[in-house]
Amino acid sequence: MTKVALIVGSIRAHSSGAQIATYLTSTSTPSPLPSVLASHDISLETISLAELALPPFTEDIVPQAITPPNYPQPEVSKWSTLVSSFDGFIFLTPQYNWGYPASLKNALDHLFKEWVGKPALIISYGGRGGGKAAAQLKIVTAGGLDMRVAEKTPALSLPRGVITGPKTVSDDTSFLDVFAGDLKEGVEEFVALVNEKKE
Ligand SMILES: Cc1cc2nc3c(=O)[nH]c(=O)nc-3n(C[C@H](O)[C@H](O)[C@H](O)COP(=O)(O)O)c2cc1C
DSSP states (O other): OEEEEEEOOOOOOTTTTHHHHHHHHHTSSSSSSHHHHHHHEEEEEEEEEHHHOOOHHHHHHHHGOOTTTOOSSHHHHHHHHHHTOOSSEEEEEETTTTOOOHHHHHHHHHHHHHHHHEEEEEEEEEOOOOHHHHHHHHIIIIIISSEEOOOOEEEEEEOOOHHHSSSOOSSSGHHHGGGGHHHHHHHHHHHHHHHHHHH
């Protein structure tokens, strides 16, 4: 079976990202991700960078020079093996000060060969949908890491209380329902990229 991972970029203790990921991967919300992927026999697994707790990137050897998974740090070797086991990635990123979070950049920079050529879909969120974070992440993944990135980048606008307040999305994630069309377009383009590789 083809395997895809949803990588949650925020590592905040009570991140909106975790709640949005639950919404996106649930079969009991209007999220089109589970049904579109299942209809192509593609499984979806959530990866929480918060749970992985990767060390900060401090290596002298550039990952480009390493044959996976032979990294000096065991946590990074595990990360390498995990990433290698997937056929594609959906990155879920918040916008922090017009960019994407350091936690996600750190997770990307630890590896190289594991990402190259793999299909990707970027889903962002923020006050106005986090489009600037998505644009940055697209440059890094499509350019620096040579991934095959979907053009469409669904951008989920958060209600004002979520952006400024200490509380996260709360249990009521119904404000996400209006993005079903954008998400469907994005995931269908992503699936086409995943299937292209198999042919
Ligand atoms: C350090 C920081 C910077 C932020 N900068 C932006 C921003 O530039 N644009 C925006 O729309 N929201 C911004 N926000 C609001 C976040 O998009 C919002 O808090 C979101 O819930 C953060 O995602 P997370 O909870 O999954 O970490 C910022 C939040 C933080 C913590």
